[in-house]
Amino acid sequence: MRKILVLSDTHSHIDARIMHHVAWADEVWHAGDIGDLAVTDAIKKVRPLRAVYGNIDDHQARAEFPLHNRFFCEEVSVWITHIGGYPGKYHPAIREELKAQPPQLFICGHSHILKVQFDKTLNLLHLNPGAAGIHGFHQVRTLLRMVIEGSNIKDLEIVELGPRALPREV
Secondary structure (H helix, E strand, O other): OEEEEEEOOOOOOOOHHHHHHHHHOOEEEEOOOOOOOHHHHHHHOOOOEEEOOOOOOOHHHHHHOOOEEEEEEOOEEEEEEOOOEEOOEEOHHHHHHHHHOOOOEEEOOOOOOEEEEEEOOOOEEEEEEOOOOOOOOOOEEEEEEEEEEOOEEEEEEEEEEEEOOOOOOO
16 A cells, blocks of 8 residues: 655745645655755655656756656556647647556646546546646646556545745745
8 A cells, every 4th residue: 555645746845834735745756847956855754755757847847857657556557748738628738648558647747737537538537637736727636546456546626725825945
């Protein structure tokens, strides 16, 4: 059993609210637009991290993290990327590979819109945790928590961190 925290679009912001949920997890998965690597450094001090870089990330983030991260967690195949789209409207750059080799769990960020949707066509669970940072058009900062046990994804929770216009905490 693995407790997983999924977040995205921190845009250089990390605070005590995020770190509280990091401490809960066995692993943290970041779906890109990290911003300052101080964010991922803070997370890695507490828990193992899997991440991808996003469109705002600089050469340092791109050197440390891949564009796509495919792996197994327990018995669940996972694919994390930043710009992935959503069921019925997947991004053209990944659409064919996604159809040819669909994971059980597909995670992306970018839109700042929280979305949990099952894709019946590809038989996968699509997750976008929304945005955990304070920059962007979103009004509420969000992330996702879940448990993966064997081949089961369970206890999925949406976590609202509060309004995006919070002062920066370190």
